[in-house]
Amino acid sequence: MNLDQINPILLIASLMVAATPILLAAIGEAVVEKAGVLNLGVEGMMITGAVVGFAIGVNSGSPVLGFVAAAIAGAALSMLFGFLVLYLLSNQVATGLGLTLFGLGLSSLIGKPYEGMKVPTLAKWDIPLLSDIPVLGPILFNHDPMVYVSLGLVAVVWYVQKSTRAGLILRAVGENHDAxxxxxxxxxxxxxxxxxxxxxxxxxxxxxxxxxxxxxWVEGMTAGAGWIALAIVVFASWRPWRVLLGAYLFGGITVLQLNLQAAGVAIPVEYLSMSPYIITILVLVVISTRGKHGAPGSLGRIFHASH
Known part of the structure; x- marks a missing residue:
């Protein structure tokens, strides 16, 4: 065992990268649930975005186009969920689970020809002067653009929900859709x-x-990140900045267990690998014992405009 191999600066920088996919999914789901809808299909939309983004990235040579296509694919799949639960009034939990299964199957079908291929990736932004700051530079100012996009989304969602009319309407719909x-x-x-x-x-x-x-592309490569994102929304009590904290906490645990494996810590690899998920479950158990903790009043309830 050699813990000297673990560089704390690189560890924290890696944490931000590891947390980004979960943060992106969780901040989106927080908005959905704030509107009173429970969408358990996050994993299905993530894996569909992963395969569509990869396919477009490979064929176009542009990771930016891949991200755009992934966002469109995720939104299109979510519209299928929206049609079923809002117009056909289907059960939100069952429909969300069905969406995850559908997304996993669809991604497997689309991704088969792309197994083993490489794709151009996003270059890191080396921000002049800021990236040269000792300690803070490598941690905060030497990442790919999507890390900053995810942080920007958290700030925008917080501002819209707190300080705009649109945010007030969103929260009103989530709290009491009849009113x-x-x-x-x-x-x-x-x-x-x-x-x-x-x-x-x-x-x-x-x-x-x-x-x-x-x-x-590897089949099932999101590996439960969508479920973790759902758990983080509850952990965060539907508040954007707490979503950020939860995602970074999970990202930190994930990166730490990988570093501990590399350092040869005398703990079975299987235990280290499952530690992020165990800690997530424990956090949710602790939160559930506190009773009501900010859930929107109409969350998961079917709305029918009868008048």
Missing amino acids: AHALGYKVIRVRLMAIAFGGACAGLGGAYVSLVRVPQ
Whole structure:
């Protein structure tokens, strides 16, 4: 065992990269749930975004086009979910689980020809002067653009929800859809827009895995990241900055266990590999014992405009 091999600066910088796909998916799902819709299809949208982004990236030679295509694919898949739960009034939990299974199967079908291929990845932004700052430079100012996009999305979602009329309407629809409807707000339209945003974010998160973290296509490569994103939304009590904290906490645990494996720590690899998921479950158990913790009042309830 040699813990001297672990560089704390590189560890924290790697943490930001590891957390980015989960953060992207979680901030999108936080908006969806804030609108009163529970979409358990995040994993399916992520893996679809991963394969579509990879396919477009390989064929076009542009990872940027890959990300755009992944966002569109995630949003399109989420619209299927939105149609089923908002217009056909299907059960949100069952439909979300079905969406995940559909996404996993679709990605397997699309991705078969791309196994073993390499794809051009996003270059890191070496920000002049800032990246040269000791310690903080390598940690904060030497990443690919999507790391900063994910942080920017958190800031935008926080600002919109807290300080704009659109955010107020979104929260009103999520808290009490009948009251929002009585006031004249278009509940279904608001929820559809939230669902599309969540799907696009999940698609971007999936594409980040296949285009940046592991720039190749491997079946099932999101490896449960969508479920972790769902757990983080609950852990964060549906608050954007807490979503950021939760994603980075999970990313840190993931990177740390990989570093401990490389350092030869005398703990079986299987235990280290499952540690991020065990800690996530423990956090959720602790939160659940606190009772009501900020869940939107209409979360998961079917809305029917009967008048």
